[in-house]
Amino acid sequence: MxxxxxxxxxxxxxxxxxxxxxxxxxxxxxxxxxxxxxxPDHRSRVYLRADVDRLAQRKRAGRGAARGAAQSLDRGLPVLETRISLIRPDSPYYRGQSAVAAVRAGATLEDIARLLWDCGEQDPFAAPFASAWPQRVQDVAGDASLPPIERALACIPLLALDVRQAFNPALPVRREIAATLLRHNAALLVARAPDARPVHELLGDAWRPGDADFAELVRAALVLCADHELNVSAFAARVVASTGAHLHATVCAGLSALSGPRHGGATMRAYALLRDALDSGDPAGFIASRWQRGEDLPGFGHVLYPHGDPRGAEVLRMLRERRGDAPAMAHVETVIAAAEEASGQHPNIDGLLAALCFVHDLPAAPALVLFAAGRSAGWLAHAQEQQALGTLIRPRARYTGLPPGGADEEAG
Incomplete structure (x- = not known):
C-alpha cells in the first residue's frame, strides 16, 4: 500500500x-x-515513514554490488572523481582551501573562480570585456518582468553564437570564455547590462544600491555557494560537458537543474516558511505545530551536515553582526530557535539565503539568484574538468520492467 x-x-x-x-x-x-x-505525548519520538523506507532501501542496496550501484546516484556511493571540492563538517573545501576561511579573508567570487578553474598565474577576468548586449538578446536580457532563471536560459544559448573559439580546447581560452560567461550569467539574472565589476557589487547595487554591508553579505553568499561537490546541477553540467558541448550549454544545464523545486526551489520554500511563521502571529508555535504534524522545515537540516551546515552558520554570523538589531532579524532568530527546539535541526544555506533577503526587505527571488550566480563558478569548473578527462558520462540502467513480449512471454 x-x-x-x-x-x-x-x-x-x-x-x-x-x-x-x-x-x-x-x-x-x-x-x-x-x-x-x-x-503525541511529547515524551516518545516518532519518525517519518518516508525517511525510514529510504534508509531501509539504502541498507538493502548495500548488500549487493549491483544494487549498490543502482542507488549510488541518491547521495550514496561516489560516482566520479574530482579535484574541485570536498565536503567536510566545518566547511566545503575548494581545491583544499576552506570556503568559510575564504569568506573571512575577503575573497570574491572571481577569486574563487580562479581557484576552482585552477588558473595558476592566469587571470581570465583581465581579458577585454564588452559592456553591452548583442542586438539579438537586448530586449530579453533587460526585461525585468521575466523570472531570472528563464531570462538567463533564453539568452545564454544566443550569446554562445558570438563566441568564436567556443570549442577551442586550450585551457587559457576556455577560462576566458568561462570568465565572460560567469559575468554574463550574473547580469542576466538581475536584468542588467554586462559589467566588469565584481559580481557581488553588481548584484548588491541591483538590489540595495550604496549598502556596503549588504554587498559584503552578497560576497560571502556567492563564495559559499560557488561549489558543493557533485550536487544535482553540477552533475547535470558535467553530463552535458562530457558530450563536448560548449561551456554555455553546460551553464544552461546547471540552470535547468536549479529551476526544480527540490534544488533551487529550496530557497523559495525557506522564504515562505519565514513569511508564514510571521503571518501566523505565533512563530514558535507555528514551527512546533508544523513539525509535530510531520511536515518538514524548509531551510533547516542537511543530509551531508548532520550537525549543522557551516555555510549557513557563516552567513548567520555575518547577519547577526550587521543586522542584529533589526526587527526582521529578531523574527529570524525566533524561527531558528523554534526549529532547533522542535527538530534539533540547524539552518542550512538555503535558509540563510532566504533570511538574508527577508531581513533586507527583499522578495524571495534574489535568494535563488545568489545561488545561481555563485554556483555558476562551480558548474564551469566541473565542465572544464570533465572535458579535460575526455570521457563520456553514460551510466547503464538495470532494467526492472516486463521482459520482451510482456505478460505472455513471462507466463511461458
Missing part, C-alpha cells in the same frame, strides 16, 4: 521496518541518518 510522505511511525515500527534494535535506531538518529520528532 502506498504511504504518505508525512506518515509518522513509532520507534517500534521503525525498528521493525529497518530490522534493527532500539539502541541502533537511536544511534542512527545521533549520526544524522534518520530524523525524529516529538510524539
Amino acid at each position: 502506498p504511504t504518505s510522505d508525512n506518515e509518522l511511525v513509532t520507534a517500534a515500527e521503525a525498528c521493525r521496518l529497518l530490522g534493527i534494535s532500539t539502541a541502533t535506531l537511536y544511534a542512527y538518529v545521533s549520526r544524522g541518518l534518520l530524523g525524529s520528532r516529538p510524539g
Whole structure:
C-alpha cells in the first residue's frame, strides 16, 4: 500500500521496518541518518515513514554490488572523481582551501573562480570585456518582468553564437570564455547590462544600491555557494560537458537543474516558511505545530551536515553582526530557535539565503539568484574538468520492467 510522505511511525515500527534494535535506531538518529520528532505525548519520538523506507532501501542496496550501484546516484556511493571540492563538517573545501576561511579573508567570487578553474598565474577576468548586449538578446536580457532563471536560459544559448573559439580546447581560452560567461550569467539574472565589476557589487547595487554591508553579505553568499561537490546541477553540467558541448550549454544545464523545486526551489520554500511563521502571529508555535504534524522545515537540516551546515552558520554570523538589531532579524532568530527546539535541526544555506533577503526587505527571488550566480563558478569548473578527462558520462540502467513480449512471454 502506498504511504504518505508525512506518515509518522513509532520507534517500534521503525525498528521493525529497518530490522534493527532500539539502541541502533537511536544511534542512527545521533549520526544524522534518520530524523525524529516529538510524539503525541511529547515524551516518545516518532519518525517519518518516508525517511525510514529510504534508509531501509539504502541498507538493502548495500548488500549487493549491483544494487549498490543502482542507488549510488541518491547521495550514496561516489560516482566520479574530482579535484574541485570536498565536503567536510566545518566547511566545503575548494581545491583544499576552506570556503568559510575564504569568506573571512575577503575573497570574491572571481577569486574563487580562479581557484576552482585552477588558473595558476592566469587571470581570465583581465581579458577585454564588452559592456553591452548583442542586438539579438537586448530586449530579453533587460526585461525585468521575466523570472531570472528563464531570462538567463533564453539568452545564454544566443550569446554562445558570438563566441568564436567556443570549442577551442586550450585551457587559457576556455577560462576566458568561462570568465565572460560567469559575468554574463550574473547580469542576466538581475536584468542588467554586462559589467566588469565584481559580481557581488553588481548584484548588491541591483538590489540595495550604496549598502556596503549588504554587498559584503552578497560576497560571502556567492563564495559559499560557488561549489558543493557533485550536487544535482553540477552533475547535470558535467553530463552535458562530457558530450563536448560548449561551456554555455553546460551553464544552461546547471540552470535547468536549479529551476526544480527540490534544488533551487529550496530557497523559495525557506522564504515562505519565514513569511508564514510571521503571518501566523505565533512563530514558535507555528514551527512546533508544523513539525509535530510531520511536515518538514524548509531551510533547516542537511543530509551531508548532520550537525549543522557551516555555510549557513557563516552567513548567520555575518547577519547577526550587521543586522542584529533589526526587527526582521529578531523574527529570524525566533524561527531558528523554534526549529532547533522542535527538530534539533540547524539552518542550512538555503535558509540563510532566504533570511538574508527577508531581513533586507527583499522578495524571495534574489535568494535563488545568489545561488545561481555563485554556483555558476562551480558548474564551469566541473565542465572544464570533465572535458579535460575526455570521457563520456553514460551510466547503464538495470532494467526492472516486463521482459520482451510482456505478460505472455513471462507466463511461458
